[in-house]
Amino acid sequence: MTPLWTAHDAATATAGQTPNGWAASGVSIDTRTLQPGDLFVALTDQRDGHDFVALALAKGAAAALVSRIPEGVHPDAPLLLVPDVLKALEQLATAARARTNARVIGVTGSVGKTSTKEMLRTALGGQARVHAAEASYNNHWGVPLTLARMSADTDIAVVEIGMNHPGEIAPLSRLTRPHVVIITTVAPAHLEAFADLNGIADEKAAIIDGLEPGGTAILPADLAVTPILTAKASMAGVRTVLFGTHAQADYRLTDVQITEHATIARARQAGADMLFKLSTPGKHFAANALAVLAASDALGLDRALTSTDLGRWAPPSGRGTRETIVLDDVENLSFGLIDDAFNANPASTAAALDLLAACHPTNRVGRISVGRRIAILGDMLELGPTENALHADIANHPALPDIALIHCVGPRMRALHDALPKSKRGHWVETAAELLPKAAQLADAGDIVLVKGSKGIKVSLLVDALRKLGHPSAAHQGNG
Incomplete structure (x- = not known):
């Protein structure tokens, strides 16, 4: 099995110092979920990850990414020593993104990011090797961690990008370099950090900053702030696809039937009718699924297979x-x-x-x-x-x-x-x-x-x- 990171590749990516001979099959930031063979990343967040390096190595970590030799850890231990652990994780992410031919989808929005990310994982997984973020890893360390865990042979990567304050999304999108971006919706959330809904729309639209040349922005059509999103896409010169119930939507929901255990939706695109079913009730899920179908089309995948596999999706725990x-x-x-x-x-x-x-x-x-x-x-x-x-x-x-x-x-x-x-x-x-x-x-x-x-x-x-x-x-x- 090809390792995810060799000592040489990780040291080259981060300009760090490390002994030769180790190879990692995964990347972990938490000793509670660490698997033998993982590279343990000693991030400092609510607690200092350096305090857990000894435990990580005892549990079978292949190596630890550190900015100093932790107390109780032998200097000859498999440590990848760097000046700044978070910066090094970002450098691993950049290297992982550069070495793959994967087509990347970036997902943001005030509501529905994680559900849409999981829909994409399920709906596209039958046609490609899909790599997607675990849980809601969508912040300044979650996005680079997701990319650093991506294997070189990935076909499609799905990266969730979130924010709490202005200026967070653009650098994460540039790190991700997506070919397709989806903005699920813009709604009152994190208003403590923004003057109004327009400010939130500006920040969500910043995901377009990282789009690869020739990329596609899939945007909600039904919002008062939709013009802010489309103006950003137009300024960037990217292809814009609108989804929703609005008459001008490229992917337009025409009917949604909610039953006790399912959602049955009809839509139109380019004059053709579409029908899809979800095994979970929820009109908002139908809108997210429509964005997934638009992303599938943007990547040239088989719409019928995508639609069929959408029916297998179920919401993540705690999200409906x-x-x-x-x-x-x-x-x-x-x-x-x-x-x-x-x-x-x-x-x-x-x-x-x-x-x-x-x-x-x-x-x-x-x-x-x-x-x-x-x-x-x-x-x-x-x-x-x-x-x-x-x-x-x-x-x-x-x-x-x-x-x-x-x-x-x-x-x-x-x-x-x-x-x-x-x-x-x-x-x-x-x-x-x-x-x-x-x-x-x-x-x-x-x-x-x-x-x-x-x-x-x-x-x-x-x-x-x-x-x-x-x-x-x-x-x-x-x-x-």
């Missing part, structure tokens, strides 16, 4: 995953759980409530007799000075009449709790931990329960507590 929690196997009692606890902003919360409204509870099986749609909503973070108004505005969502009860978690969600009709007000708590003792009261047989919130508010604790009320049904876990 559907589960059935079995309370009683004998009586066949269960409730539905939608785990969307990884991230939240106004657009993704609205999409999650749409999804909840499309689900069908089961009547006459639980203590309450009537199956309910219930939402547990945690704070949406980083929304800036209008955060209270943005939280309260959830009470105006069109799906609200179909939702029986909304529990609110976090200080910002107090604004929503106060704005809700009294009949729909559930609990309000400042922290997720305060609601844990009431977990058994939050769901009844026949109910559908959505848990949604920003990662920092830790509503994932409530997902775990709801799971422990019974056990997940393997037949329904993760695929809606």
Whole structure:
């Protein structure tokens, strides 16, 4: 098996010093998930990775990328010594990108980056060797880590690019050098760092800065800020493809049917009808899938195969995953759980409530007799000075009449709790931990329960507590 990095190649890429003889099959930044043969990268973030080099080597790391010899590690150990570990990781990324003939897709957007990245992995994997980021590795170390893990024989790479502040996306895109970029949408998110939605659109459009000559920008057609995105593409002289429901969209959604366990979508492109199906309900997923089909076409792949393989995609954990929690196997009692606890902003919360409204509870099986749609909503973070108004505005969502009860978690969600009709007000708590003792009261047989919130508010604790009320049904876990 060809190693991912030899000592010679890694030293050449980083201008570092290292003993010969080692070869790495992977790259890791975390000793908890490190595999034997990995190159351990001692990044300094919340903790100093140099403190874990000895453990990494003991667990079988091929070598460690360091800026100093850590305490307790022999100077003759397989260390790749560089002045700056993060800079060296970027240099590995640059070398990995340069040595491959892979066609690269860059994905950004306020909502749907990770889901679209995983759609691309699934939908294109039947036609090519696809390399894609793990989890949501989309920041200043996640993007170079993704590229550094890319093997030379990769056919298609999918790189997720995110941001929290202005000026982050352009350098990551230039490092990635994509042939195709997708902007899923632009929505109120990270408003703490931006004056308004136009500022967010400018930053998202910066992904176009790294496009390879002759590249394609796949952009949402339905937004008030779409002209900002298309102007950026026009200025860069790249091919622009619009997707969405707008009449001017090159890939235009004409109909979306949401069922309990699927999304069936029709679209038109160049005068031809398209039909595709996802095994997960959600209108927002249909829009992302349309962008995936546009990317497939831009790379010259077989659209029919891409469309078929799209049907196998399921959301990543914590991003709309559907589960059935079995309370009683004998009586066949269960409730539905939608785990969307990884991230939240106004657009993704609205999409999650749409999804909840499309689900069908089961009547006459639980203590309450009537199956309910219930939402547990945690704070949406980083929304800036209008955060209270943005939280309260959830009470105006069109799906609200179909939702029986909304529990609110976090200080910002107090604004929503106060704005809700009294009949729909559930609990309000400042922290997720305060609601844990009431977990058994939050769901009844026949109910559908959505848990949604920003990662920092830790509503994932409530997902775990709801799971422990019974056990997940393997037949329904993760695929809606």
